Amino acid sequence: MLTVQNLKEFGANVEEGLQRCYGNEALYIRLCGTIPTEKKFDELAAAIEAKDLDTAFDTAHALKGVLGNLCLSPMYEKVVDITEYLRARTDMDYSKKIADILADRDRLRNIAE
Amino acid sequence: MENFRRKSGIKRSIIIVEDEMVNREILSNILQETYDVVKAENGKEALEKLGSGERKYSLVLLDLLMPVMDGFEFLENIKNDEMLKKIPVIVMTAEKQAEVKCIKLGAVDFITKPYDMPEVILARCERIIELSEDKSFIQSAERDALTGLYAKDFFMEYIRQIENFDNSRKTDAVVINIDHFHLFNELYGRKQGDRVLKKLAEFIHEALDEGKGLSCRSEADTFYIYCDHRDDYEGFIGMLQTQLDSLEFTNHIRIRAGVYQGVDNEAIVENRFDKATTAANNIRGDYIRNIAYYSKEVYERALYQERLIKDIDGAIANKDFMVYYQPKYGIQGDEPKLRSAEALVRWKHPELGMISPGDFIPLFESNGLVQRLDYFVWKEAASQIKKWKDEFGISVPVSVNVSRIDIFDPELENKILNLLEENDLEPGELMLEITESAYSENADRLIEVIGDFRAKGFKIEMDDFGSGYSSLNTLTTIPIDVLKLDMQFVRNMLKNEKNLKLVEIILDIAKFLEVPVVAEGVEDEEQLRILKERGCEVIQGYYFSKPVPPEEFTQFIIKEKGRIS
Known part of the structure; x- marks a missing residue:
């Protein structure tokens, strides 16, 4: 189960995230709890696998917005990084970057469980 | 306005158009205290909600990248809708490059992602709504509804x-x-x-x-x-x-x-x-x-006219206005016979001296004040007719001017009848002169008024015939008793054959209609002779006398009395 404490331990900037939620801790925790099951992580991985960089960019961009608002750094920073490569449609090996992001997602999933 | 908005507690509706649930919820949480928040997951859903007419929206918060219909397409759609384009749109984006395109499509502001602090977002929304409402208020008030100027x-x-x-x-x-x-x-x-x-x-x-x-x-x-x-x-x-x-x-x-x-x-x-x-x-x-x-002259003239307007009531009360009388003579017999008189107003201003009627009559006609002056003249004239009657035992009918504006006075008939009663006069003794131009302004009303007066025995004279936009039609549609030929005809008739012919034609028409003609402005014997030969019955002008004060007019009455006896 996610708590302020374990989110902090995960690396989230909880203070800023709570501010953005107008101090509504329950809301913040609930919204963070949706991230482990967020389909866009897998969609991003699939798009990159399929070399569909347009879809990959759109998906990364959407994830970036959500993670940024929840201040789920360092996951957020990783998504920002991949988004910029995808924005330029850079033809490169994304597997390491994707793996890192998915690892963070899984880590958060473990905490949530 | 701003205070009213705050104090009235009116909760405006905002629509958040955002496909990401997390973002929608964060924004909604920030705004729901102050606004009624409606959510849509894409542009299409937002358009449906905005167009449903269920509520009036004050603001759209719009994400750009969304499935089904993205933010750009949404902006394109509302740009072409007369009602929806009035709702301000704030675009939420992390993309600097998109901002120019959004502005061109009508967005008014941006909120960056990740979002600013809630206070900043709230303040921005409030400011945009306020500006938009002020703008809409100004737009509705700044233009004249009829012309758009x-x-x-x-x-x-x-x-x-x-x-x-x-x-x-x-x-x-x-x-x-x-x-x-x-x-x-x-x-x-x-x-x-x-x-x-x-x-x-x-x-x-x-x-x-x-x-x-x-x-x-x-x-x-x-x-x-x-x-x-x-x-x-x-x-x-x-x-x-x-x-x-x-x-x-x-x-x-x-x-x-x-x-x-x-x-x-x-x-x-x-x-x-x-x-x-x-x-x-x-x-x-x-x-x-x-x-x-x-110019300076125009300014001085305006000042002068203002002075006259300011002074009219005092002048009536102090009798600075004076009524002069010009005799009218019947000329068809062997010798001229005093038939009646016309009352003409003069103004002896205590400071400005004698003021020409040409300076104040058109002025008072243009602003309706002539009504007061007309009444003064009617009153004076009625009282004068009575005085002459009492003194000489002869009734000299006097014609008075009835201005265009008097025709619209519902009390006109009562006012004149009361004056007759006060002075023990018959309707035929106070004749009413109406100018031809009154006809062109409201023919129906004029015909009605004249009809009422004539039914009571008043004589109606059409003044200045031929001076304005003359229409022979006037003569056949208005029931008049006397036609007064404008003095310009008389002055010009000896200048050439054409002018003379014109006078002859008018006299012929009047004869055909069995309406006697009074020729104004007759100054010499030659004019009198010509008019007499052509059947004109009554003459008014300097040939007999200029307009004179009532005491001087008595000489004409005395002479007439002597002639009769």
């Missing part, structure tokens, strides 16, 4: 704003009026009148295009123009007149303009237009000039 107050304010930034430009203040517009409205109806006003506004707007000036409708048929100085306005006004002449749905509409040129930008804006108005008023009823420029 500026409303007067905004027009004045915009001039002040322009001059705040640059008051070195030489500018003019122009006032444009339509001659006798109330008459046009009466004859053709208000709807048609409005069409004319709209067209004139359109022509003015076009003429001032390309930032050459501002225009507004000040009131009714009065338009104001503020523009760069030009030396003369012949071309400008001429062009407007030509365009009006080309309108198919109306007869001749004539405009007149007053111009205050090379304006001193230090002068109060409203005052400049007052001066242009003064110039325009100066040519009211002038059928030759249609542009008047403000």
Whole structure:
């Protein structure tokens, strides 16, 4: 189960995230709890696998917005990084970057469980 | 307004268009205390909600990248919708590059992602809603609903704003009026009148295009123009007149303009237009000039007229107005016979001296004050007829002027009947002169009034026949007892054969209609002879006497009494 404490331990900037939620801790925790099951992580991985960089960019961009608002750094920073490569449609090996992001997602999933 | 908004507790509706649930929830949480928040997951859903008419939206918070319909397509859609395009849109994006495109599509502001602190977002939303409501309020008030030109107050304010930034430009203040517009409205109806006003506004707007000036409708048929100085306005006004002449749905509409040129930008804006108005008023009823420029003379004339207007009531009370009488003689017998008199008003002002009727009658006619003066003259004349009757045992009927405005007075008949009763007179002793122009303004009312008076035994004289826009039709439709031939005919009839022929024709028509003719302005024996030979029955003019005070008039009565006996 996610708590302020374990989110902090995960690396989230909880203070800023709570501010953005107008101090509504329950809301913040609930919204963070949706991230482990967020389909866009897998969609991003699939798009990159399929070399569909347009879809990959759109998906990364959407994830970036959500993670940024929840201040789920360092996951957020990783998504920002991949988004910029995808924005330029850079033809490169994304597997390491994707793996890192998915690892963070899984880590958060473990905490949530 | 802002205070009212806050204190009234009115909760405005905001729609958040965002496909990411997390983002929607965060924004909603920030805004829901202050606003009613509606959520949509994409542009299409948002358009459906906005268009449903279920509520009035004050703001759209729009994400750009969404499935089904993205933010750009949404903006394209509302840009073409008259109602929806009025709702301000704040775009939420992390993409700097998208901002220019969004602005071009009508977005008013941006919220970056990740979101700013809640206080900043709230303040932004509040500010945008406030600006949008103020703008919409200003837009509805700044324009004249009929013509689409500026409303007067905004027009004045915009001039002040322009001059705040640059008051070195030489500018003019122009006032444009339509001659006798109330008459046009009466004859053709208000709807048609409005069409004319709209067209004139359109022509003015076009003429001032390309930032050459501002225009507004000040009131009714009065338009104001503020523009760069030009030396003369012949071309400008001429062009407007030509365009009006080309309108198919109306007869001749004539405009007149007053111009205050090379304006001193230090002068109060409203005052400049007052001066242009003064110039325009100066040519009211002038059928030759249609542009008047403000000058010292115009100013002094306006001041003089203001003085006369201010003094009229005092002058009536103090009897500074005096009624003079000019005799009218029947000429068909062997010797001229005193038939009646015309009452004519004179003004001996205690400070300004004798004032010409030409200076005050048209002035009082133009503002309706002539009604008071007319009543004064009727009262004086009725009392004078009685005095002469009592003193000499002879009734000398006196004709008095009934102005156009009197015709519309519902109390007209009562006022005159009361005067007769007070002085123990018969209706035939106080004759009523009505000018021909009264007919053109409201024929039905005039015919009704005249009919009522005649039924009671009054004699109606048509004054100044032939001086204005004459119509022979007038003679056959208005039931009159006497026709007074304008003095210009008499003065000109000896100048050439044509003029003489004209007089003969009028006399023939009058004879055919069995209406006696009084010729005005007869000054010599030759004129009298010619008119007598051609069947004119009554003569008025300096040949017999100028208008004289009542005490001098008695000599004519004494002489007439001697002649009878």
